[in-house]
């Protein structure tokens with residue numbers, strides 16, 4: 001008897017994904033060889049063994065170091081192409097991709113090489129992988145606000161490729177209000193706004209991201225749970241939260257997946273989504289994150305469907321409502337959300 005064909009993975013959008021965090025050890029070594037960049041690791045096994053993080057900063061140190069291998073537009077194309085291929089296999093139909101321009105321009109890589117390189121992969125993502133895409137430029141919050149303003153200036157000739165801005169890197173000590181001016185300038189330019197807040201920083205940072213920066217989504221937002229009034233507001237205003245469960249475990253913001261508050265957050269009425277953050281470093285791509293939380297928290301088919309629906313509801317698809325409706329219909333029609 002023939003085995004039934006395995007069903008396709010649940011269609012989903014990925015809204016919290018740092019493209020530099022998709023740099024797998026194998027690609028890092030091959031780019032290092034191509035560009036003549038020395039790496040302080042003997043092989044991919046030794047590099048992987050360094051992925052044992054105590055907190056956000058210990059991860060960021062390695063993340064920024066390994067980026068040294070990314071030098072040319074072609075490197076960024078190869079990086080994004082590898083991500084899109086993996087994402088498609090895990091059911092991603094729409095990806096809103098973060099990149100960190102300052103981490104590259106600071107090393108002498110031109111802004112244009114980064115955006116054009118990524119853009120070449122994104123331009124063919126629909127045809128090759130069936131994935132629609134957006135690009136979101138993140139500012140490094142541990143650099144001065146002036147550097148973010150200069151980066152927005154550099155971005156101006158490339159705004160046809162950039163949908164929005166975000167805020168990432170070391171959170172504590174760098175409150176959202178530090179970036180009020182650049183967020184206001186970006187809003188004037190018609191850019192969408194998101195920010196990491198409440199990953200390691202306090203609930204106050206989540207409130208500031210909403211009130212001072214005018215963000216439309218909060219990346220992570222876990223620590224909002226410490227403030228019931230803030231939770232009530234996030235529910236009332238339907239502010240999407242882009243959660244990254246495997247990241248939270250690897251960076252020790254939650255103890256184990258079984259302790260992850262995702263299910264409680266859904267029960268509280270929050271609009272939560274599941275994402276991979278930096279999948280090459282945290283042990284899984286977005287489908288792996290869905291499977292992991294489904295297993296650890298005992299999510300049923302309805303809850304998995306809700307997470308996938310939320311991802312499309314929270315996506316920047318306002319100018320393409322027809323597409324959003326199509327993606328939502330694909331979720332509703334999916335025979336087996338656990339796949």
Ligand code: HPA
Pocket residue numbers: 018021056063168169170196199247277278
């Ligand atoms: O998880 C993250 N948090 C903050 N900054 C980041 N930059 C890449 N990944 C992250």
Ligand SMILES: [Zn+2]
Pocket residue numbers: 016018168196219277
């Ligand atoms: Zn992130």
